[in-house]
Amino acid sequence: MASCKPITKKVINSPESCVDDNLRGVVALYPKLLLHPKHRVVTLRRKNDSGRVAVLGGGGSGHEPFAAGLIGPGMLDGAVAGGVFASPPTGNVLYAITQLYKYNSGGVLVLLGNYTGDRLNFGKAFEKAKNAGIKVEGFIVGEDVASSQNKTGGRSMCGEVFLYKLCGAMAAEGHDLLSIRNMASEVNKNMATLGVCLSACSLPGQPPLFDIAQDEMELGAGVHGEAGIEKLKMGSAKETVVLILDKIRAHLKLQSKNRVAAMINNLGGTSLLEINIIAAEIKDYLDRKQIKMERIYSGHFKTSLEMHGFQICLLDLSGERGDSWLRLLDAPSGAGAWSGCDLSVGGPGGLAEDDDLPQAGEGKITSGPTLSVQEQEILRGSLRAASIVLVENEELLNRLDSGCGDGDCGITLKKFANAVLKYLETASLEYPSNVLWELSEMAETDMGGTSGGIYSLGLSAASQALSKAESNDRSAWLSAMCSSATAISKYGGAEPGDCTMLDTLHSAAMAFKENLGDDLQTLLLKINEAAERGAKATADMIPRAGRASYVARAHSRGEDAGARALALLLRAALDMS
The missing domain is CATH 3.40.50.10440 (Dihydroxyacetone kinase; domain 1)
Known part of the structure; x- marks a missing residue:
């Protein structure tokens, strides 16, 4: 719609x-x-x-x-x-x-x-x-x-x-x-950020990412246009700062006599008049709590396009470590968005590329089992069908992604699908391990974003597993699917049950394993049924990983977009087999 x-x-x-x-x-x-x-x-x-x-x-x-x-x-x-x-x-x-x-x-x-x-x-x-x-x-x-x-x-x-x-x-x-x-690890444990927004931002060429009433604000909004964790009625600057700093102070367990450095981050569309008022309220709050504010920084540091809102970050400088960190904060810097800058001195800006540096591609993989001409055409048909179904479902996947993401899941997967369709016109599919590796590189370069990372890692892990296989049998492909799930979980931090595409992939892999000895038609049917169950199950899950986990449950709209996309492409691919 x-x-x-x-x-x-x-x-x-x-x-x-x-x-x-x-x-x-x-x-x-x-x-x-x-x-x-x-x-x-x-x-x-x-x-x-x-x-x-x-x-x-x-x-x-x-x-x-x-x-x-x-x-x-x-x-x-x-x-x-x-x-x-x-x-x-x-x-x-x-x-x-x-x-x-x-x-x-x-x-x-x-x-x-x-x-x-x-x-x-x-x-x-x-x-x-x-x-x-x-x-x-x-x-x-x-x-x-x-x-x-x-x-x-x-x-x-x-x-x-x-x-x-x-x-x-x-x-x-x-x-x-x-x-x-x-x-860095020690500092990360001793700082905390929380903010509010009064209006949503919008990606170039798109409408605002979420709705917010004129008299409301979103607490805990993200910097990618994600809605916050709670909608609240608008309050005064003082009331809003107290709300935020009470939560930050509790999170860091700050006590009187502690020392902090503060940062006010303009999310993009907040006037300097508002920011200056917020700065004064932060100082007054910390004074009342007898927390010494050693430094305060204000500016556009990490914005969210034109979002009207701000964040407050406190860094706990208590103890001996605080003196060291304060010295590092006070050290001179020439960065343009930090205080003091000499980068504007010089001639015109320049462009450069070092084409001799290592790139993402590492050449063809010519190991593992090979496919006959007939088997190559079956694989080509499966990949083509999977790509076409992603193109056809762009709008559905964008809509599923719009409530808890940035509404571009369908867009990014369509880019990947079009790249695969072009690749299939001339590619040799003799070595399936190389096919998966080249697909992983396409996911990396043509998709980008979270989806690109997930598919790239998963496909490259599957490629490595197939390259070590001795024959083109079911066990080899099962190993590839399981290796893919393991790699995605390792770097993405998600597990089955966390409301991500892993719920579809894990369900499909388990069905593959449990029905390994069945006839081919039954095996493919069981894998498809399991993938469908995995995708549908995400509609009732509480997201615990990925961007959906950062926003209020009320913003979720049905199934996880990534889980649904994988179920669609698996069905299309396996129906061709």
């Missing part, structure tokens, strides 16, 4: 080009930065090896100035951008890591948000980088109070910017990779 909401006006060239146009603008504003346009990577200009650790940030676009605007001496060395509210693909993350390691032999620390797509895509990039001999460590940031009870921990909010500053300052002092990562 098409939305009747009006599309929100934005000053852009087109929804398709807005991310790349934004990055061109960043290097125009800060000529000491370098844009690598094919990979949507921005780095500090360097000619020589610094010998120290580089800090890389990134994630979906739409949060500007996060993360490219926070590159500069004493903060980030580079950033990788995904689509609007979508994780960057693995290949681009790998490019960014490799590019930074080229000029920073101390290694690369990657700070990523606690979101399924980022965990999956960045996780696969870490594995590839380590296999290539690169010193890299990743740290998942998550400090959101509203989602702190989530199975995989709280979402990453503006507290990630605190870690950009602290890790960047520590790297500038010459500390080693593990020391900086350990500090």
